Amino acid sequence: MxxxxxxxxxxxxxxxxxxxxxxxxxxxxxxxxxxxxxxxDTPARGEAHMGMGVAEHDGVGSLPPTGGSVAAAQTEGVDVSSHQGNVAWSTLWNSGVRWAYTKATEGTYYTNPYFAQQYNGSYNVGMVRGAYHFATPDTTSGATQANYFVDHGGGWSKDGKTLPGALDIEWNPYGAACFGKTQSGMVTWIRDFLNQYKARTGRDAVIYTATSWWTQCTGNYSGFAANNPLWIARYASTVGTLPAGWAYQTMWQYTSTGPTVGDHNKFNGALDRVVALANG
Incomplete structure (x- = not known):
């Protein structure tokens, strides 16, 4: 076989x-x-910064700011993050910038490696300065992130040169625009952050956002307007429609393509009003 x-x-x-x-x-x-x-194209965690989604979602404008819920006197400011590296603060001061915000933290996993140079450098040239936190509501609770922020540069002291911390709450650069939250869930997350920040520092945090994101992701919630100053992001010649509850903005990020480093902003008042916010 x-x-x-x-x-x-x-x-x-x-x-x-x-x-x-x-x-x-x-x-x-x-x-x-x-x-x-x-x-x-999704950035690595930690690379987010103020206004990252504004140009993509709301468009970019380069016209000089005019009118629209603004005081006659306005004070120029900048915001910076690790993307700007070591900042030449004396150059910014000489150009007329008088206040600055520096990214301190993101989520509970990132601290800005340039924070000390940026935060202390702006203070040392005479600016009124503050720190901001980029929120990631999909990673940890609002209270947890508020604690992380305060513990890593987001604190406050009444020295006339330290602004209250700012919560940067905007489009999610890493995924779903609203971080997977319902509108009511997002409002709860923000409230938890704000309450814990105030418990830790005695100050009401500034809210940085864009009207279109706020409308989409919080249902245009108006409940924070009474206590939390509004920092509106809109790259155009006017601030446009503000989120519900706020009759005016305290600060306005009007461009990400300013003549010097960082995003450029207008404080809605003269320098003494900036100092008044710092003092609480």
Whole structure:
């Protein structure tokens, strides 16, 4: 009777190689899809900064700010993050900038490596300065992030040169615009952050946001307007419509393409009003 021999090894290997090739081809097709390209463009955690989503969602304007819920006297300011590195604060001072905010933290996983140079440097040239926290409501609770912020540069002292901390709450650069929160869930998260920040520092935090995001993600909630100063982001010649409850903005980020480093802002009042906010 004939002897049945095993199938040669090379034929088995060829089958495996055929499957591998099919998988590689499928992977190549997946990588070519638009969704995959968007995922590749997602920044690394920690790279977010004020206004990161404003230009994408609300558009970019370069016209000088005029009118629209602003006082006759306005005071120029900047906000910076690790993207600006070591800042030449004397140059900014000489250009007329009198106040500044520096990113201190994000979530509970990131601190700005340039924070000391930026926060202390602005103070040392005479500016009134403050710190801000980039919120990630999908990672930890509002109270937890408020504590992290205060513990890593977001505190306050009544020295006439330290502004209350700012909560940067805007589009999620890492995923869903509203961080997976319902509108009521987002309001609760923000309230928890604000309450804990005040418990730790005695100050009401500033809220930085954009009207379109606030409307989409909080349902245009008006309940924080009585106590928390509004820092509105809108890159245009006017501030436009403000979120519900606020009759005016305290600060306005009007461009991300200013003549000097950082995003540029107008405080809605003269320098003495900036100092008044610092003193509480």
């Amino acid at each position: 004939p002897v049945h021999r095993p199938v040669p090894t090379r034929r088995r290997r060829g089958t495996r190689l055929g499957i591998t090739g099919t998988l590689l081809a499928a992977l190549s097709l997946l990588l070519a899809l638009p969704g995959a390209a968007q995922a590749a």
